[in-house]
Amino acid sequence: MPTPxxxxxxxxxxxxxxxxxxxxxxxxxxxxxxxxAPVGQPVNSRVSFTVNGEARSLxxxxxxxxxxxxxxxxxxxxxxKGCDHGQCGACTVMVDGQRINSxxxxxxxxxxxxxxxxxxxxxxxxxxxxxxxxVKHDGFQCxxxxxxxxxxxxxxxxxxxxxxxxxxxxxxxxxxxxSEAEIRERLSGNICRCGxxxxxxxxxxxxxxxxx
Amino acid sequence: xxxxxxxxxxxPAAAAAAASARPDAKFIAGGxxxxxxxxxxxxxxxxxxxxxxxxxxxxxxTDDGGLRIGALVRNTALAADERVRRDYAVLSRALLAxxxxxxxxRATTAGNLLQRTRCPYFYDTAQPCNKREPGSGCSAIGGxxxxxxxxxxxxxxxxxxxxDMAVAMRALDAKVETVKPDGAKRAIPIADFHRLxxxxxxxxxxxxxxxxxxxxTLPKPAGGKHVYRKVRDRASYAFALVSVAAVIQxxxxxxxxxxxxxxxxWRREAAEGELPRGAKPTAAALLEGAKPTHDNAFKLNLVERxxxxxxxxxxx
Numbered sequence: 001m002p003t004p005x006x007x008x009x010x011x012x013x014x015x016x017x018x019x020x021x022x023x024x025x026x027x028x029x030x031x032x033x034x035x036x037a038p039v040g041q042p043v044n045s046r047v048s049f050t051v052n053g054e055a056r057s058l059x060x061x062x063x064x065x066x067x068x069x070x071x072x073x074x075x076x077x078x079x080x081k082g083c084d085h086g087q088c089g090a091c092t093v094m095v096d097g098q099r100i101n102s103x104x105x106x107x108x109x110x111x112x113x114x115x116x117x118x119x120x121x122x123x124x125x126x127x128x129x130x131x132x133x134x135v136k137h138d139g140f141q142c143x144x145x146x147x148x149x150x151x152x153x154x155x156x157x158x159x160x161x162x163x164x165x166x167x168x169x170x171x172x173x174x175x176x177x178x179s180e181a182e183i184r185e186r187l188s189g190n191i192c193r194c195g196x197x198x199x200x201x202x203x204x205x206x207x208x209x210x211x212x
Numbered sequence: 213x214x215x216x217x218x219x220x221x222x223x224p225a226a227a228a229a230a231a232s233a234r235p236d237a238k239f240i241a242g243g244x245x246x247x248x249x250x251x252x253x254x255x256x257x258x259x260x261x262x263x264x265x266x267x268x269x270x271x272x273x274t275d276d277g278g279l280r281i282g283a284l285v286r287n288t289a290l291a292a293d294e295r296v297r298r299d300y301a302v303l304s305r306a307l308l309a310x311x312x313x314x315x316x317x318r319a320t321t322a323g324n325l326l327q328r329t330r331c332p333y334f335y336d337t338a339q340p341c342n343k344r345e346p347g348s349g350c351s352a353i354g355g356x357x358x359x360x361x362x363x364x365x366x367x368x369x370x371x372x373x374x375x376d377m378a379v380a381m382r383a384l385d386a387k388v389e390t391v392k393p394d395g396a397k398r399a400i401p402i403a404d405f406h407r408l409x410x411x412x413x414x415x416x417x418x419x420x421x422x423x424x425x426x427x428x429t430l431p432k433p434a435g436g437k438h439v440y441r442k443v444r445d446r447a448s449y450a451f452a453l454v455s456v457a458a459v460i461q462x463x464x465x466x467x468x469x470x471x472x473x474x475x476x477x478w479r480r481e482a483a484e485g486e487l488p489r490g491a492k493p494t495a496a497a498l499l500e501g502a503k504p505t506h507d508n509a510f511k512l513n514l515v516e517r518x519x520x521x522x523x524x525x526x527x528x
Contacts (some may be wrong), residue, residue: 026318039236040214040215041215043216045218061215063215063216065247072432079253085248088313095455098288098315099314100314100318101244101315102242104244104247105242106240106243108218109240109243109264128427152343162292164288165297165304166308167305167309168447172301184448188312188313188448189315190312
């Protein structure tokens with residue numbers, strides 16, 4: 001009878017494409033890192049960053065995306081995996097204040113970064129104003145895209161404040177406006193298959209207008 | 213994803229040297245295209261060299277009045293740069309027409325130039341593709357080719373280059389600066405940077421193995437009216453069916469580059485002599501010799517009409 005560890009190794013050897021979610025506990029006592037691993041074998045690397053204000057240090061298979069590090073290793077499952085290819089925006093988080101697709105970046109590429117996820121914005125007893133606005137305006141149905149929508153919306157409002165133009169800005173050199181067209185264009189990287197877009201726009205308009 | 217080892221480097225020369233020592237390595241910067249392809253095992257590097265620590269994220273004036281854009285300048289930062297918005301608006305417009313806010317925050321200038329085609333058969337590892345697997349054949353020829361190339365293609369490949377940014381850079385006569393493992397530097401005119409597919413569609417640029425892009429330079433501002441018009445199936449966040457980058461001067465002369473029609477940003481300087489006579493003769497000269505498929509022949513009309521709209525806007 002193989003031990004669970006052996007089962008895990010066998011499974012990983014077979015499923016090369018299956019990602020690197022379960023390797024941390026079994027690899028931490030593995031080969032010394034000074035020796036280069038044979039080609040094709042999993043390679044671990046340590047990365048330290050801050051997540052929602054808390055310092056975290058992880059020993060990860062280099063293949064681990066930031067998304068999988070958050071969900072599978074830090075158990076911050078608010079950030080969602082949708083397409084895992086940067087097409088849907090469900091995995092949007094903020095890294096050093098900027099919104100990115102956490103599925104298309106490796107955790108080991110972010111030493112010393114400051115990561116903010118939906119868990120860092122509010123909690124059920126004390127909602128972030130954007131979360132409260134999504135509830136008030138019914139900015140979701142199933143809710144799966146919502147953490148990404150909210151992280152994307154907040155970072156997007158900062159982009160407008162910073163004067164970053166968009167595809168629909170009529171004048172590249174003028175301060176961008178918080179119009180419906182601007183919000184829709186700037187959030188086009190966040191797909192909502194329930195089609196709650198009009199309510200999302202209302203929620204973001206309200207919060208953005210309040211921030212003024 | 214296949215397993216890979218990972219290292220960080222702190223100078224462009226060290227990056228090129230590291231890549232030279234590992235022919236199975238790839239540079240990674242934004243990673244937005246490379247990781248997508250690695251998950252599908254279309255790209256399978258055994259070693260990644262993280263170049264994000266190189267100090268190549270600045271936009272600086274050049275001695276001849278142009279701009280040097282560091283290889284690691286993110287698409288958002290480049291589009292928003294005050295000098296780019298003012299003097300090279302076609303570049304800002306092209307960048308803002310591409311991808312999503314999240315992707316533009318990560319995607320870099322050099323990575324954008326090097327992104328791979330979105331041909332559906334390149335992405336489908338169950339299908340033959342000469343670009344993915346040289347010699348295996350082209351499934352797109354005779355397949356679903358609505359998005360694919362109408363000119364400059366070959367019997368081996370009808371893929372298009374997906375970039376918007378590169379189309380604007382072609383209209384602006386940009387140059388791509390690189391460093392090789394021996395420290396030698398060169399500046400490659402963007403016209404020569406991307407290759408047509410010929411019988412080696414897997415070789416997409418003139419970069420040598422381990423050669424690293426360090427910057428893209430733009431010449432002194434040429435003035436004129438800058439327009440980028442992208443036609444696509446959705447209003448946002450979609451690749452171009454066709455796009456037109458234009459810099460049009462008061463006297464009617466100008467530069468025109470097309471996206472979505474070829475394996476590289478498509479420009480023919482000789483065709484620009486037709487500009488004073490309008491969109492129809494200019495489009496005809498730009499696309500002379502086109503070999504569209506049944507599915508994408510509409511792009512020839514679409515180029516002419518989009519160019520017409522662009523010229524009207526430029527003259528308006």
